[in-house]
Amino acid sequence: MGRTIMDREKIVEEVLAFEWQMFIRVNDSGGKNPLEKSLPSVGEISADFRLHRTSQLAVWSEATLQSYLRDLGRAHHIGRNLMIYKYARMGNLIPSENESPFIAKIVSAQLAWQRAFIDKHPRMMSRGRQLAGEEQGLDWASFSTYVQAELETYAEETLKLLYKDVQRYQAEGRSMSEEIYDHLAREQGYASADAAEKKQ
Known part of the structure; x- marks a missing residue:
């Protein structure tokens, strides 16, 4: 018997719980133990975080989602915050620890999709990240970065599946890119990204 939509939703919820736990600790100076393994409840996850991450995950296969969930679980088990690593890499504060050949291939494809989407939806994307080039701090690091x-x-298996x-x-x-932004648009009350563009 195949897995149901609810099974996929459960995987996404578990991914969000791990990611949110890591995200809120990126700049945490409140004295909490960063290695604490209790997960936040779904209700604590911000609406904006949920919206953008679920839209991103919506285009992944279930196999990729499951593999990524395993990545998060392993990182959680050893107390490694993947969000801290991500933002440190965005700011070029540390060297890369992952030289997988899949990374450049995925970036190239996503950059092409994003460029085409921006060309088609200039008003909707007018305040988005630059595709590449000069960085303007972490908040405005380029899309490719x-x-x-x-x-x-x-992990390598997740990259391979993605x-x-x-x-x-x-x-x-x-x-x-089209499907991620369509998902975002629908969650915000539009029929599609094209419809959202016309309302800008």
Whole structure:
């Protein structure tokens, strides 16, 4: 018997719980133990964080989601905060620890999709990240820098599976950027990203 939509939603909720726990501790100076293993309740996850991360995860296969959940579980077990590593890499504060050949391939595909989406939705994306080039601090690190830094936190198996997802999208003539922003738009009350663009 195949897995249900609820099974996928459960995986996403577990991913969000791990990610949120790591995210809120990036600049945590409140004296809490950063290695504490209790997960926050779903209700504590901010709406904005949930919106953007679920939209990102919506384009992944279930196999990729499961692999990433295992990455998060392993990191949690040893007390490694993947968000801290990601932001440190975005700021070029530490050297890369991941030289997987899949990273450059995924970045290249996502950069092409993002460029095409921006060209089609200039008003909607007018305040988004630059695609590449001069950095303006962590908040405005370029899209390519952001994607590269995040991918470097993934294990090799997750990267391999995500690249398979990318190849499938390419073979089907689909765009991950289009579908991510369609998901975002629907969650904000629009029929699609195209409809949201017309309202800008």
